[in-house]
Amino acid sequence: MVNRNQYEFVRLVGNERRVGSTLKSVSRHWQKNPRFLFVSPHDDDAIIGGGLTMLSLLKDKIPVHVAVVTDGAQGYCSMAEQDTISDVREKETFTSLKRLGVPQKNVHWMGFPDCQLGQYQGRRKATPTDNVNVKGYTGLQNSFTQLLRKVRPTQIFLPTSSDLHPDHRIVHAEMLISCFHAAGAIWPELGKPLSAVPYIHEMAVYCNFPTTPKLRIKAPMNALKKKIDAIAEFRSQKQIKSLIELIRRAGPVEYLRPVPFSLYNPHLYRDMFEELPHYGYDQMHR
Numbered sequence: 001m002v003n004r005n006q007y008e009f010v011r012l013v014g015n016e017r018r019v020g021s022t023l024k025s026v027s028r029h030w031q032k033n034p035r036f037l038f039v040s041p042h043d044d045d046a047i048i049g050g051g052l053t054m055l056s057l058l059k060d061k062i063p064v065h066v067a068v069v070t071d072g073a074q075g076y077c078s079m080a081e082q083d084t085i086s087d088v089r090e091k092e093t094f095t096s097l098k099r100l101g102v103p104q105k106n107v108h109w110m111g112f113p114d115c116q117l118g119q120y121q122g123r124r125k126a127t128p129t130d131n132v133n134v135k136g137y138t139g140l141q142n143s144f145t146q147l148l149r150k151v152r153p154t155q156i157f158l159p160t161s162s163d164l165h166p167d168h169r170i171v172h173a174e175m176l177i178s179c180f181h182a183a184g185a186i187w188p189e190l191g192k193p194l195s196a197v198p199y200i201h202e203m204a205v206y207c208n209f210p211t212t213p214k215l216r217i218k219a220p221m222n223a224l225k226k227k228i229d230a231i232a233e234f235r236s237q238k239q240i241k242s243l244i245e246l247i248r249r250a251g252p253v254e255y256l257r258p259v260p261f262s263l264y265n266p267h268l269y270r271d272m273f274e275e276l277p278h279y280g281y282d283q284m285h286r
Helices: 045-059 085-100 140-151 166-182 221-232 240-250 267-273
Strands: 008-013 016-020 036-040 064-070 107-112 155-159 199-203 215-218 253-259
Touching: 036 045, 036 140, 045 064, 045 085, 045 155, 045 199, 045 215, 045 221, 045 253, 064 140, 064 166, 085 107, 085 221, 107 140, 140 166, 155 166, 166 199, 221 240
Parallel strands: 036 064, 036 155, 064 107, 155 199
Antiparallel strands: 008 016, 008 215, 199 253, 215 253
16 A cells, blocks of 8 residues: 555556656666756746656755746736746746755756747857857757756656647757757867766646656655645746646646657668568478
8 A cells, every 4th residue: 555645656667567665766777876857948837747756856865957948028917017027937936946945056047038939949159139148159959958068967857749838849859959969079168978868758737748658656745735835936927826726636646758869770670671581381391
């Protein structure tokens, strides 16, 4: 019987069902000196999709970092907030994550223009009008590569690729290719390359996963309360109350989907195109 005061992790691997009280206990890819990075296109996304997971990791003394990609400037709910909402949401982010136990030094406010990420895909020379300038360049791949080399995470959590919000889909795609860049020799001014690509998970924020998730986190009820209290700190977002009620009804569970990061291997397809040998009756019955 599961202790309701403990976390329960269930990972599905083929026909195997692994059960444990920590993420490490159900993982084969666990690395020494773990360090986890949650990538949040907007300030509240990481807590909505992974707040319980963060709490479980922090309980086990695992460093948790959160990168908030956009500046939240399009999240105003009254005209009076139009010019100040970005600063308000930044403060709300620090307060919310502090409730979970994430120190402010581990919160990376990246400052890309909200709802304009399509203009910042890739990497290019920065201009005087660009909001983000890192080593003379701008673009998500530039900033993500520097972030990865600075934080050096062993695992990454980000919204699913099937999410309705275009900012979420863009962040997903740009982070995946940035993992490739960060582990290579390209752009040396952005830091020392990673020794390996981090293990990647998808979180569900607004939409279902594209395929079945493989990991379930079941948390104590007091952890759900902490998650809800943390989300409630985003008071400027008037629509947050309906989302909180949905999370409350779902209970203290979160699901994650692994994202395979495999480079092209032509041997996977070789036998599909080969002509199978034909054996005669005598050959088959020797």
